[in-house]
Amino acid sequence: MATHLILQKIFKTGIVSEPAPEADLSLRVRERELHAEILKVFGQAVSIRCVDAGSCNGCELEIHALGGPHYNIEGLGVKFAASPRHVDLLLVTGPVTRNLEVALKRTYDAIPEPKWVVAMGDCGCGCGQIGDLFGENYATRGKVSGVIPVDVEVPGCPPTPEALLRGILAAVSGKAR
Secondary structure, eight states, X not given: OHHHHHHHHHHHHOOOOOOXXXXXXXXXXXXXXXXXXXXXXXXXXXXXXXEESSOOSHXXXXXXXXXXTTTOGGGXXXXXXXXXXXXXXXXXXXXXXXXGHXXXXXXXXXSOSSOEXXXXXXXXXXXXXXXXXXXXXXXXXXXXXXXXXXXXXXXXXXXXXXXXXXXXXXXXXTOOO
8 A cells, every 4th residue: 555655656746857957069069179189189089087085976976977978078089097007187086185195196196298187176176165174184185286286176066067078178178277
């Protein structure tokens, strides 16, 4: 009997979710130009190594969204790799915890030149309410740029996949700040 009531409620309520995001045509128009830039600089695809330096995993969910069909980051020639020796860009999330500081530095040092670093999220950029909350203390070293050099910061808690994609594109195309 309880199952019947649950099913009735499900059918009465319907699907409850947010609508799919609108396509950003400015990103689609730039795809061919970016792919040409990537081929010019590397002669191949750009590889990214992600390091979670102590995040809440909100940023990681947005990173995973980039791999889906809506954003199709691999269609731009951007791929994710496990080994830092095979990547061009290091993507770091979260405030750098003291027990991950050495690992982050070693990962950075293992990446061959030329290399870029993108710090993602308010915690990694040291900005906003969350970034100010952690700062530098007994458990964390604070923002990523306090540990390794950073080329692009993508603020947000978490930043949208579009903002992350723009940050990656800025780093690779040489428009980093």
